[in-house]
């Protein structure tokens with residue numbers, strides 16, 4: 001029993017687009033947060049939609065809660081909390097009325113949990129949710145996702161539009177969510193500092209293909225970025241090179257192993273943002 005979600009070799013194309021997901025695989029171990037990183041149009045939402053069954057896949061397998069996914073299973077739907085960056089809730093309802101509606105939608109709806117998060121995020125209870133600001137709407141979506149005893153959270157840009165306090169609050173809530181080891185989170189965000197703060201695993205996607213899957217600890221503590229001359233790059237063991245990008249007469253290289261470069265060739269204090277740029281814009 002190791003993974004709450006196991007996606008294997010997912011392929012999906014769209015009718016009117018040259019874009020496709022190609023053999024996308026990713027795993028969410030129990031008790032972990034997986035950060036999903038990629039530029040606009042890389043395929044994050046397409047992957048998430050495929051996992052949720054809102055999009056039809058061509059081939060591949062999805063195992064959720066250790067069973068083949070069955071998107072028609074209502075109980076399975078209850079186990080997944082979803083936050084997308086557009087509010088998919090009836091806009092004329094107030095928070096109070098929404099609570100009543102959702103208590104009929106979800107078998108495991110907890111009014112107490114819902115109002116706990118509504119208060120935590122300081123959301124008004126008597127205002128129509130259609131009049132909420134973007135940040136308030138995101139917080140409300142999160143409150144809903146957390147109030148029907150979901151075990152897996154799928155968050156697409158959930159921190160977008162939140163102010164720094166709201167982001168910190170949300171990250172705190174998400175970390176608390178996975179403390180219970182039978183849960184997991186897949187979250188995409190362009191704010192990589194958020195992912196850097198709370199993710200355990202990182203999955204980088206580029207042009208519909210997984211570019212790198214790695215634990216955050218390994219990426220930040222073992223992988224290195226070095227600035228080398230072209231002839232020095234030729235000396236490296238090829239299998240240690242994850243990405244490289246020309247920078248004037250030098251080449252920036254992401255390596256799995258620091259033993260091949262000297263201290264003065266290392267670029268210190270790289271953030272996930274720097275590494276992401278190298279992976280996304282690099283030559284390999």
Ligand SMILES: Nc1ncnc2c1ncn2[C@@H]1O[C@H](COP(=O)(O)OP(=O)(O)OP(=O)(O)O)[C@@H](O)[C@H]1O
Pocket residue numbers: 014015016017019038039040041042043044045046047
């Ligand atoms: N319904 C659709 N029909 C055709 N093409 C689509 C459709 N939905 C998405 N695409 C294309 O699929 C590609 C991947 O889009 P996707 O929304 O998955 O990217 P993303 O990584 O989530 O991007 P962003 O960070 O901008 O949200 C894009 O080129 C997009 O234009």
